[in-house]
Amino acid sequence: MSYQGKFRVWRGDDSGGALEDFTVEVNEGEVVLDIIHRLQATQAPDLAVRWNCKAGKCGSCSAEINGRPRLLCMTRMSTFTEGETITVTPMRTFPIIRDLVTDVSFNYTKAREVPSFAPPKDLAPGEYRMQQVDVERSQEFRKCIECFLCQNTCHVVRDHEENKEAFSGPRFLMRVAELEMHPLDTADRVDQAQEEHGLGLCNITKCCSEVCPEHIHITDNALIPMKERVADRKYDPIVWLGNKLFKR
Amino acid sequence: MARAEIAARTLRTDRWWLPPLTTFVGLLLISIYAAFRTFQGDYYWVDQYHYLTPMYSPCLTEECLPAASHFGQWFPALPGFLTPPVIIIPFLLGFRITCYYYRKAYYRAAWASPPACAVAEPHSKYTGETRFPLIAQNLHRYFFYAASILLLINIYDAILAFGTGLGLGNIILLANVALLGAYTLSCHSCRHIAGGRLKHFSKHPVRYWMWTQISKLNNRHMQLAWASLIFVCLTDLYVALVASGTISDLRFIN
Numbered sequence A: 001m002s003y004q005g006k007f008r009v010w011r012g013d014d015s016g017g018a019l020e021d022f023t024v025e026v027n028e029g030e031v032v033l034d035i036i037h038r039l040q041a042t043q044a045p046d047l048a049v050r051w052n053c054k055a056g057k058c059g060s061c062s063a064e065i066n067g068r069p070r071l072l073c074m075t076r077m078s079t080f081t082e083g084e085t086i087t088v089t090p091m092r093t094f095p096i097i098r099d100l101v102t103d104v105s106f107n108y109t110k111a112r113e114v115p116s117f118a119p120p121k122d123l124a125p126g127e128y129r130m131q132q133v134d135v136e137r138s139q140e141f142r143k144c145i146e147c148f149l150c151q152n153t154c155h156v157v158r159d160h161e162e163n164k165e166a167f168s169g170p171r172f173l174m175r176v177a178e179l180e181m182h183p184l185d186t187a188d189r190v191d192q193a194q195e196e197h198g199l200g201l202c203n204i205t206k207c208c209s210e211v212c213p214e215h216i217h218i219t220d221n222a223l224i225p226m227k228e229r230v231a232d233r234k235y236d237p238i239v240w241l242g243n244k245l246f247k248r
Numbered sequence B: 001m002a003r004a005e006i007a008a009r010t011l012r013t014d015r016w017w018l019p020p021l022t023t024f025v026g027l028l029l030i031s032i033y034a035a036f037r038t039f040q041g042d043y044y045w046v047d048q049y050h051y052l053t054p055m056y057s058p059c060l061t062e063e064c065l066p067a068a069s070h071f072g073q074w075f076p077a078l079p080g081f082l083t084p085p086v087i088i089i090p091f092l093l094g095f096r097i098t099c100y101y102y103r104k105a106y107y108r109a110a111w112a113s114p115p116a117c118a119v120a121e122p123h124s125k126y127t128g129e130t131r132f133p134l135i136a137q138n139l140h141r142y143f144f145y146a147a148s149i150l151l152l153i154n155i156y157d158a159i160l161a162f163g164t165g166l167g168l169g170n171i172i173l174l175a176n177v178a179l180l181g182a183y184t185l186s187c188h189s190c191r192h193i194a195g196g197r198l199k200h201f202s203k204h205p206v207r208y209w210m211w212t213q214i215s216k217l218n219n220r221h222m223q224l225a226w227a228s229l230i231f232v233c234l235t236d237l238y239v240a241l242v243a244s245g246t247i248s249d250l251r252f253i254n
């Protein structure tokens, strides 16, 4: 079963661009990335798109389909009706390079700002045996494929470019949480999360969790637990009073 | 380097405005009902069957019906339009307002920050929960403690009402505290305090077990938030209808 599908694809670069209309063949079982590839092969050989695995595992093909942040390779054409016009645009939050390709280096900068795992200095290799229950929480976060759809959707930076400096975004606040929950990590991540990674900017409206293709419960399992740790440390009136009175 | 030039506020084609609208209307209706009942100052106690609405419990001021004041009357009669619940409502409201789920709900529905995912918010500046007044959301756990005490009192009231026999009202009061209990237990602060704050689960097997159980409930926190909120209102309505003589309680025993 195939039909002629209607598409609107954003074309352009950092000097400007617009949505361009296409009519393309759609076959049974295809995903949006297949259509983009057919466009390249037939009508728009210079259309830029980033992809690698076509299996939802490399996190390269992030874009927005009918305004919803999605992986191009994991969005089935069968979720749309044949008459519907499907709009494909690049991620909004990051600077555009060309067509569907954005410059995601914001995320690499933020990744570098998270200090790495810090085990106790005197711990010899092989000395510690990890229990399953102690790594379970971080294993969920490890499913991340770094597609940066969460970073793209988070309104803190999507709607407010000026917050990019102060805010690391859900992906990297989750990384901070992962290290904080590690039984051997000795670094002080709680103050860092609030002061340096902008945890307070998150208003837990859960769009990161909504768009994550790995269905990681970013807000419930990483961001809120970090907010609770900050509350332990900073907003516990008894601790606060003690600190005021005795200056630590 | 600039972002892709796309003028539309959103390109979403689904009815993204429906969930925030539903939430807004739902919260508005419940607030109106709760405000009306708070300031009505009557029909909160059914003397015959010892039903006390959770909205007036504990009833701590001198204008309370003496039989409804299970814990005594600590405060003098309140002046003007003030009614007994104004003493406990700051805690109940504070608990719900600072709840992580309700925050999400009203930030989206009432403040449009953001109205829905990938729909631009109308505000030009955004500081999240970093400064006053929203930084006070961090006090949630203290409201959790206060609400837990009020919950225990509601449970006590519900048990006390069994002293006169058994009616539909008893079942309703019991279901109400069950739902409130599940909502309170599923709280993110509760989950954190019970075990979430530990780094080393394997060293604390009991707290780890509690954390896993609370986590299961926590997955349903949104549903429990709505179910318990609506049911409190229904419980109150039932007590009000029986107390005012509009309907009579359906009795099973006595």
Ligand code: SF4
Pocket: A153, A154, A155, A156, A169, A170, A201, A202, A203, A204, A205, A206, A207, A208, A209, A219, A223
């Ligand atoms: S929950 Fe927080 S981090 Fe996630 S999208 Fe919302 S504001 Fe951003």
Ligand code: SF4
Pocket: A059, A143, A144, A145, A146, A147, A148, A149, A150, A151, A171, A208, A211, A212, A213, A214, A215, A216, A218
């Ligand atoms: S957390 Fe989810 S949405 Fe965010 S980068 Fe990882 S896989 Fe993508």
Ligand code: FES
Pocket: A051, A052, A053, A054, A055, A056, A057, A058, A059, A060, A061, A062, A071, A072, A073, A074
């Ligand atoms: S191409 Fe790898 S995730 Fe889509």
Ligand code: FES
Pocket: B095, B099, B100, B101, B102, B140, B144, B183, B184, B186, B187, B188, B189, B190, B221
């Ligand atoms: S998070 Fe909702 S009650 Fe605590």
